[in-house]
Amino acid sequence: MRLDCLHLKAKLDHFSAEREQIAADQRLLVRLLQFTMKRHLKACLWVLCFASTALSSLADTTSPKPTLASAFSGKSKTTAVSTALKANKTASELLPMVINTWNFTAANVLAWRILKQSKGGLRQTRNAVVEGCSKCEKLQCDRTVGYGGSPDELGETTLDAMVMDGATMEVGAVAGLRRIKDAIKVARHVLEHTQHTMLVGDAASAFANAMGFESESLVTPESKDMWLQWTAENCQPNFWKNVHPDPKVSCGPYKPRPTPLTRWKEDRARNEYEIGRKNHDTIGMIAIDVESNIHAGTSTNGARHKIPGRVGDSPIPGAGAYADNEVGAAVATGDGDVMMRFLPSLLAVEAMRAGKPPADAAEESLRRIIRHHKDFMGALIAVDRLGRYGAACYGLDEFPFMVSSPAGRDGPTRLETVKCIAGQDKVNIVSF
Numbered sequence: 001m002r003l004d005c006l007h008l009k010a011k012l013d014h015f016s017a018e019r020e021q022i023a024a025d026q027r028l029l030v031r032l033l034q035f036t037m038k039r040h041l042k043a044c045l046w047v048l049c050f051a052s053t054a055l056s057s058l059a060d061t062t063s064p065k066p067t068l069a070s071a072f073s074g075k076s077k078t079t080a081v082s083t084a085l086k087a088n089k090t091a092s093e094l095l096p097m098v099i100n101t102w103n104f105t106a107a108n109v110l111a112w113r114i115l116k117q118s119k120g121g122l123r124q125t126r127n128a129v130v131e132g133c134s135k136c137e138k139l140q141c142d143r144t145v146g147y148g149g150s151p152d153e154l155g156e157t158t159l160d161a162m163v164m165d166g167a168t169m170e171v172g173a174v175a176g177l178r179r180i181k182d183a184i185k186v187a188r189h190v191l192e193h194t195q196h197t198m199l200v201g202d203a204a205s206a207f208a209n210a211m212g213f214e215s216e217s218l219v220t221p222e223s224k225d226m227w228l229q230w231t232a233e234n235c236q237p238n239f240w241k242n243v244h245p246d247p248k249v250s251c252g253p254y255k256p257r258p259t260p261l262t263r264w265k266e267d268r269a270r271n272e273y274e275i276g277r278k279n280h281d282t283i284g285m286i287a288i289d290v291e292s293n294i295h296a297g298t299s300t301n302g303a304r305h306k307i308p309g310r311v312g313d314s315p316i317p318g319a320g321a322y323a324d325n326e327v328g329a330a331v332a333t334g335d336g337d338v339m340m341r342f343l344p345s346l347l348a349v350e351a352m353r354a355g356k357p358p359a360d361a362a363e364e365s366l367r368r369i370i371r372h373h374k375d376f377m378g379a380l381i382a383v384d385r386l387g388r389y390g391a392a393c394y395g396l397d398e399f400p401f402m403v404s405s406p407a408g409r410d411g412p413t414r415l416e417t418v419k420c421i422a423g424q425d426k427v428n429i430v431s432f
Contacts, residue, residue: 094387095292096121097405098128100285101333101381103415104145105402107136107283112404112413120290126188128287129297130163133184136283137299144281147181148220150301152308153235155227157218157301159183160315162198163191166294166323173198173315179215180208184299187315198315218301230305239307239337282314284321284331284381292385296323296331296345303336312336318346327353328385330362334378334395342369348382358382359390366392366421379420393420 098111111132115121121128136145137159143149151157161183162173172191175198177183186208190199199207209215230236235251243254282300298314298321313319313336320336322345323329330348332339344365351361362380369376377395387407393399398420404413 094405094407096125096287096289097383097387097389097403098132098285098287099381099383099389099401099403100132100283101331101379101399101401102142102281102283103400103402104136104141104283105413105415106139107132107141107285108402108404109413110135111285111287115287115289115404121287122289122291122293125287125289125293125295126163126165129285129295130184130188132285132287133161133283133297133299134182137181137183141283142281143222144301145283145299146183146301147218148223149226150304150306151219151223151227151230152302152306152310153238154308155219155224156308157223158308159218159299159301160311161187161297161299162315162317162320163187163295163297164317164321164323164329165191166296166325166329169324171197171317173317174200174204174208175311175315176201176309177204177208178202179218180205180213181216181218182208182213184297186211186213187297197317200311201309226304235305238305239303239310282312282320282333282336284314284333286321286323286329286331286381286383288329288383288385288387292325294323294325294329294385296321296329298331300336310337313340316340316343318343320345322346322349324349324353325385328358328383330365330380330382332378332380335376338373338376339369339378344369344378344380348380352382352384357390358384358388359392362390362392363421366394370394370421379418391416391418393418396420 096115098108098115100108100111111128114131115124115128118124138146140146140148146159147157149157156178159177159180160175161177162171163184164171170191172187172189174183174187174190177186178201180186186204189211190196190207193211205215231251234249236248238247240247240252240254242257243252244257245252245254247254282298284296284298286294286296288294300312300314302310302312313332319332319340321329321331327349330345332344347365347368348361351364352358356364359382362382365380366378369378375395379391379393379396379399381389381391381401383389387405389403391399391401398417400415400417402413403416406412408414
């Protein structure tokens with residue numbers, strides 16, 4: 001028994017380099033061992049049993065770690081994991097899951113069905129995200145996703161999309177894709193068949209043709225009518241500033257003019273262009289299986305009446321979406337010209353990495369933007385690797401999003417909403 005106790009001491013010394021949080025406990029155990037070996041063999045057996053239990057729990061790095069203090073008091077230490085699983089919910093009850101921006105129900109339902117094709121969603125997260133977003137492209141969700149919406153100044157619809165693998169950190173993206181309807185599927189081909197991250201414009205379309213995608217016009221009678229009405233109203237509103245002729249009353253063509261620097265808000269107010277879900281939107285989707293494998297994806301046709309060549313936040317890793325199996329994922333929607341400057345999805349994931357719950361991470365990321373831009377519109381969904389999620393928004397009254405998971409009371413798929421930040425008041429958040 002004396003040899004067993006000495007062997008245990010060696011084990012504890014080995015673990016001290018890996019577990020700083022129990023360093024104090026290890027020292028206490030050593031002192032107890034030294035004391036009991038001199039005094040009482042039965043006590044040594046008791047300490048050996050307790051220490052073996054503690055060492056066994058250390059093997060699971062995702063579980064709350066016991067301490068000597070909690071062992072003697074009968075209370076376990078509070079951790080992010082324990083607070084996450086309130087109301088008798090466990091990670092297995094929250095996963096697998098699909099979550100996406102806006103009330104794009106059909107996209108969520110299809111993604112959930114694909115995810116459930118294998119037990120626990122294993123090896124299906126990429127398929128779920130790609131097919132879910134592709135469904136929105138086909139349905140032309142809100143005329144802001146897919147073909148036939150958001151014509152640029154020339155009347156053409158172009159598409160942006162991205163897929164990110166949280167296990168490998170690989171990304172496939174396309175931007176300014178022309179004449180190809182299946183934007184997110186082309187992005188998947190960039191991820192799976194090239195060593196690049198993003199392809200753009202006509203070259204992206206040529207790549208899609210080489211991969212077997214068909215070229216066809218993305219203009220529809222509806223999108224043509226949008227463009228004709230816009231040009232009939234002197235191209236109002238538009239995205240130009242500091243040019244002549246006056247972009248408030250003319251369609252151009254424009255030439256730059258020198259002007260004193262003005263505040264962003266003053267420039268923005270000159271044409272009262274309102275960024276909102278009906279003229280500037282994205283589907284952002286996250287899928288997680290029971291082993292916390294994560295994929296995130298986006299698809300959009302960008303801002304209505306944008307200057308040709310404009311790319312927003314959706315296909316930019318860390319802006320429109322970001323995924324990391326070690327932490328979780330986030331997706332964003334809104335005024336991409338502003339949001340992409342702050343990489344809000346990356347900020348939210350890194351906030352979760354630092355220990356913040358998803359709702360707080362989403363809020364913190366948005367508030368970074370609000371400090372500089374008080375009149376933008378945007379929303380963010382963040383999900384940790386255990387399936388806890390939260391959302392925050394600004395510039396709207398509320399923000400709807402879809403969730404599918406085993407935790408639903410009335411079935412796996414549900415619509416949820418979050419009240420948005422009002423001015424500088426504290427954000428109202430929804431979390432699970």
